[in-house]
Amino acid sequence: MHNMIETLSVALGDRSYPIHIGTGVLTQVDLILPHIKQKKVVVVTNTTVAPLYLEMLRSALEAEGVSVLPVVLPDGEQFKTWETLNLIFDALLGARCERGTTLIALGGGVVGDMGGFAASCYQRGMPFIQVPTTLLSQVDSSVGGKTAINHPLGKNMIGAFYQPKMVLADISTLNTLPERELKAGLAEVIKYGLIRDLEFYVWLEENLEKLLARDASALTHAIHRSCANKAAVVAADEKETGERALLNLGHTFGHAIETGMGYGEWLHGEAVAAGTLIAAELSHQLGWLDAETVKRIERMFVRVGLPVFGPRLGTVRYLELMSHDKKVQNGKLRLVLLEGIGKAVLSDRASDAQISAAIEARCT
Ligand code: NAD
Ligand code: GLY
Secondary structure, X not given: OOOOEEEEEEOOHHHOEEEEEEOOHHHOOOOOHHHOOOOEEXXXXXXXXXXXXXXXXXXXXXXXOOXXXXXXXXXXXXXXXXXXXXXXXXHHHHOOOOOOOEEEEEEOHHHHHHHHHHHHHHHHOOOEEEEEOOHHHHHHHOOOOEEEEEEOOEEEEEEEEOOXXXXXXXXXXXXXXXXXXXXXXXXXXXXXXXXXXXXXXXXXXXXXXXXXXXXXXXXXXXXXHHHHHHHHHHHHOOXXXXXXXXXXXXXHHHHHHHHHHOOOOOOHHHHHHHHHHHHHHHHHHOOOOOHHHHHHHHHHXXXXXXXXXXXXXXXXXXXXXXOOOXXXXXXXXXXXXXXXXXXXXXXXXXXXXXHHHHHHHOEO
């Protein structure tokens, strides 16, 4: 007996792939089987997710005659490194995995980004599947093919664009997610409303409590709508030559917070929340966003319980950290700013003084 599944597609020509969203889909391996070429797969996961979900996935695959090699990584943003990546390569080589072996990333964005990057490099590219188990990874990181590890000088600095063969998002895995992680995931959900979907933003204002209570139908709607927004942007601009940069609202400030505070101190979604308020403040100071709209955005993040002020790293340190941003072009910082709810723009018009003033106003 199969549960209700909602399916979207990321339209990338012959590299198009489905995103399946549903309750209990983790064990519906009939969704996975068409995408694997061999009777052996590698499942990359971590020490937190393995005891919760590895056995479910493994036994469902083994029941279909597919053997599973688990690779269990240490858990945490601070382990999104070369050293951890190498553990994946050690396991792949040790088990004589071939170019045609499929890698399944089972976990949150850290596992997904590292598993995807390993798949992009191993024997110059092996197929991979995303099985995201956090809200953040179900609405954002598992879709679109950005894979990476961190560098001490900057977040996600070493990586590749490498699309998965499919994404399988099981909403029931969110039942075990810690409250703080659920809230962090909502930051990326709210992002889609802010950058390109006013109607969704209004729906979020009306349904936030249901999402915080993990109501399955509200979560399904939010994940579906987020993935639909992301899939549309990725299909239009896979390698981020334009529109895709808008998905980085709040991220230039947010990445500076994550790197500056030490990876793992602030969750990615928390840093994005505070970063979004700095971007909104800057948009206001530039005369593009009225004060009431900044307050409306702040109210949304406060209701979730996300930070609306960044840490006091000092403006010089912020600017130094932000100078490594991947959107820097010819040495000039480009920032995602807001002209209204549902309307983001990429701009290099803010001066360092204006950026510093917004940081000052929004950091405690
Ligand atoms: P995460 O992967 O660290 O997961 C958060 C925590 O939840 C971890 O401790 C994890 O082990 C645990 N966990 C995962 N699933 C669980 C479950 N079902 N039940 C209980 N615990 C569970 O963090 P995240 O928020 O999923 O992802 C953040 C990462 O994603 C960052 O590194 C960020 O840079 C990256 N990211 C990438 C993209 C992209 O496009 N590739 C987009 C956004 C974020
Ligand atoms: N998370 C930003 C992107 O995928 O482009």
